[in-house]
Amino acid sequence: MTAQMPPVPWHKARKAEARQPLSQAAIVETGIRILDAEGLSGVTMRRIAQDLDTGPASLYAHVSNKDELCELMLERIAGEIELPELPDPAHWKEQVKEICLNAQRVYTSHRDIALVSLGSIPVGENQLRIAEFMLDVMLQAGIPPQVASWALDGLGQLIDSDAYEACAYTDRLQRGDDLDAYFTSVEEYFGKLPPDRFPLISSMAATMVQGDGDDRFAFKLDVFLRGLESYIEQ
Amino acid sequence: MTAQMPPVPWHKARKAEARQPLSQAAIVETGIRILDAEGLSGVTMRRIAQDLDTGPASLYAHVSNKDELCELMLERIAGEIELPELPDPAHWKEQVKEICLNAQRVYTSHRDIALVSLGSIPVGENQLRIAEFMLDVMLQAGIPPQVASWALDGLGQLIDSDAYEACAYTDRLQRGDDLDAYFTSVEEYFGKLPPDRFPLISSMAATMVQGDGDDRFAFKLDVFLRGLESYIEQ
DNA sequence: ACTGGTTGACGAACACTGTTCTACCTAGCG
């Protein structure tokens, strides 16, 4: 095997590979890649710039500020949420539930991106198509318009908060924490609460902690959708 | 009016006022005061130290890190949430709703403290007494243990996410923004969406935006509690 | 009284953050 020759000193170094011009899309994609690897706290302007082989100041020609970048990332990620082909009012609950489960899964797969969604009104095309679909199937099922629109809020809040919470657990997992051990310690903590002040929690510790996150989220959706069903006009 | 005399140079300066020793409680209280004035982003170790007339490093003798400080602040604030005197199973829905409304109001009154609660398991005495009470009234009403305990999750998520969202609006208000104008612009935005792709949202723009935050939150609770009711054993 | 250990206080420093300002370069247009 031939050892690599040292560079000839009087040869002009080859021109650096032509670099792709910066673009908003490139910045967003890079942000998402870093998000997936390290979570939102890893997404800094400097880090993105570094990965794009440029300086942080260059990003500001394409995004106004970091908040806008995070919103663009969220909107991009929302595009991954799959919707059913067509609304099926006879199975509106199943469809709404399916969409919520999809959304929560997509958000959770991108670390703590749900934090960006919390507290904000959906305005992007990807996010709004989801709202439109859910509105459609709920209205066709006979849910009154204002009820449907306010329920969208509630479902969005459940999705966002649950995805954000789920991320806290997956982060623990990735940090090498033993999640079972963590929940066991929570259960032990609850079990050791003073029984005179916390008789129920201390005796129900196992129940409080039981169940996998997806099951718990699905259950919360079921509760909400059952309640929603009671508003259907006869 | 007598001009103030210059200090006599050979008089030893009076000893500075004896300063209260630092304590965790003082740090937490100061943190909450800054939170209330400026939101979570105003709560920095330096700012708290400055208000306590000390240096940021001094705080670390009393709190492990900033996260712990925020959790202590949350736990302190949770103590403001009032509970009914006694569980009344015949009115379990009203009681649970009242507690949730109280909690959301208390959190909202402390800016974005709800963010600290999002994604975390309640472990402090103040938070757990709320869980214990709600469990008690739900169980007495006949809701099965696992349902009740998982419903606690869902209610907590609705409270936290709604309080966090409400804070975004009160922050706009305090920034001098006209909230009505803001919601009007959201409504206009929705109304201008392409009707071929967003026929419902564009035609329901007013409905989407209508209603005051407290009413919307109360409605979401009602939906959830109605659903929960369907799990009561007969 | 003296000594050693512990703990709280705290300045300096570290490594980092988002953003602005200024200078430079390039492409496009008249």
Add this chain to the structure above:
DNA sequence: CGCTAGGTAGAACAGTGTTCGTCAACCAGT
């Protein structure tokens, strides 16, 4: 060709949480 607009990007600003090392006070033991 000259000018303008827009992109690039280094330097700097003002800030963040935290650690390290030093000092002083207090307490217990001899």
